[in-house]
Amino acid sequence: MSPSATTRCASSARGSGPEPVSAAHGLYGGPPPALAIAPPGALQTSPLTPGAGTLEALADESLDSFTVLAPPGAVERRYVLAQALRSLKPGGRLIAMAPKDKGGARLKREVEAFGCAVGETAKRHHRICEVVRPAAPTGLEAAIAEGAPRLHAGLGLWTQPGVFSWDRVDPGSALLVGHLPPLAGKGADLGAGLGVLAHAVLASPTVSALSLVELDRRALEAARRNVGDPRATFVQADARTWASDGALDFVVMNPPFHDGGAEDKTLGQGFIAAAARLLRKGGACWLVANRHLPYEAALADAFGKVRLAGEGGGFKVYEAVK
Numbered sequence: 025m026s027p028s029a030t031t032r033c034a035s036s037a038r039g040s041g042p043e044p045v046s047a048a049h050g051l052y053g054g055p056p057p058a059l060a061i062a063p064p065g066a067l068q069t070s071p072l073t074p075g076a077g078t079l080e081a082l083a084d085e086s087l088d089s090f091t092v093l094a095p096p097g098a099v100e101r102r103y104v105l106a107q108a109l110r111s112l113k114p115g116g117r118l119i120a121m122a123p124k125d126k127g128g129a130r131l132k133r134e135v136e137a138f139g140c141a142v143g144e145t146a147k148r149h150h151r152i153c154e155v156v157r158p159a160a161p162t163g164l165e166a167a168i169a170e171g172a173p174r175l176h177a178g179l180g181l182w183t184q185p186g187v188f189s190w191d192r193v194d195p196g197s198a199l200l201v202g203h204l205p206p207l208a209g210k211g212a213d214l215g216a217g218l219g220v221l222a223h224a225v226l227a228s229p230t231v232s233a234l235s236l237v238e239l240d241r242r243a244l245e246a247a248r249r250n251v252g253d254p255r256a257t258f259v260q261a262d263a264r265t266w267a268s269d270g271a272l273d274f275v276v277m278n279p280p281f282h283d284g285g286a287e288d289k290t291l292g293q294g295f296i297a298a299a300a301r302l303l304r305k306g307g308a309c310w311l312v313a314n315r316h317l318p319y320e321a322a323l324a325d326a327f328g329k330v331r332l333a334g335e336g337g338g339f340k341v342y343e344a345v346k
Contacts, residue, residue: 050082050111052104053093059150060119062091071186071241074260078241079104082111089117096126100186102134103171106164109138112157121152138163173246181218182249184242188217188280196339197221197278200312203334203341207231209273212302214263214295215239219247221276226253237263264294271304278312293322300326300346309344 049066066089068076090108094101101122108118120135122128128151132144135153139162143154173184176191183190189197197217201224208230213222216236225234236251237259238244244260259266263277279295281288292313299309309327313319315338323330327344334341 048088050087050090050108052079052091052108053095055091055093055119055121056148056150059121059147059152060091063089066091072239074239074241074262076241079107079111082107084110085113085116087111087116088113089119092118092120094120094122094127094131095186096122097186098127098130098134099171101127101131102167103185105135106138106167106171109140109155109157109161110164110168114157114159116157118155118157119152120155121150124149124151138167173242179218181220182246183218184246187240187243187246190218193220194278195337196312196314199334199336199339200276200278200310200341204276204310207274207276207308210270211235211272211274211276212237212266212268214266214275214277214298215279216247216258217243217278219251221278222247222251222253222256225276226251226255231255233257235259235268237261237266239263264291264298266298266302268302271307272302273304273307275299275303275307275309276311277309281314281317289317289319292317292319296322296326296344299344303346305346307346309342309346311342311344312339313342314338315340 049063051062051066051068053070069079070076090112092104092108095104105120112118120131122131131151131153132142135142135155139158140155145152171185173182176183197220200221204224206228207225210233212235213225214237216222216238219236222234222236225231233255235257236247239262241260244258248258277295279292281292283291296319303309323342323344327346329345331343332340333343
């Protein structure tokens with residue numbers, strides 16, 4: 025969608041950020057088709073979809089409808105709902121849903137707290153809320169402020185609720201940082217998050233370039249602010265399918281192992297396969313994982329030499345050389 029000069033900018037609710045975009049219908053996430061189908065041409069705004077629009081860039085009272093698969097985190101969910109209501113015209117229609125055990129049981133109360141009359145149905149383990157946007161919803165600015173990007177005083181990093189380990193340094197990443205040797209050459213941080221591993225990697229003056237590859241746009245934008253190094257480049261992509269410009273000398277990663285709240289060991293296995301594909305012969309992958317995850321076989325299949333470099337706190341660090 026192209027910027028529209030005629031849309032009205034809501035400075036208090038949206039804050040500084042991208043120019044507003046025009047659209048008729050909004051979409052957040054991937055609602056199951058059996059529960060709701062967004063109108064054709066709906067603008068996707070999920071931060072987990074490369075190339076999607078952003079909630080923050082939607083103009084006030086500009087949309088006719090919004091369909092939302094609400095995220096599981098309470099602060100993140102209220103932020104998304106408030107942004108959706110902000111962007112709807114008075115009388116516009118909001119359809120929001122969530123699995124019952126991942127926020128759905130609270131969804132109706134949360135939408136009602138914005139001054140909306142809510143119709144609720146249950147289907148396929150989801151709660152579905154339908155709303156006609158009132159003329160003056162309440163509490164939108166507070167919910168948006170609570171879920172917005174911020175500089176976290178304790179971390180000293182930019183972050184946002186909904187991002188992995190948004191308010192603490194992940195202990196697995198901390199363990200990996202403690203075992204990384206000075207690296208050299210061209211490398212990648214797969215699933216880079218807020219840039220914690222990148223900070224450690226770029227402390228080595230012999231690193232010539234580092235690609236931070238991250239699917240979550242919010243984390244990537246925070247990493248841009250956290251990693252102020254000209255050797256760093258930032259890529260929104262699925263690390264499992266990303267292609268580098270030439271073979272890499274090293275890869276570092278703390279791969280995810282949850283998808284939609286459910287444990288999925290194949291995610292980490294996919295990251296391992298990607299690292300092996302990206303590295304030159306003799307290149308090294310440094311990986312941290314929860315101790316219970318069975319990555320040893322995948323590492324042995326993909327790499328010529330694998331060693332356990334350290335462990336502690338329920339995590340293990342591996343160095344794998346191609």
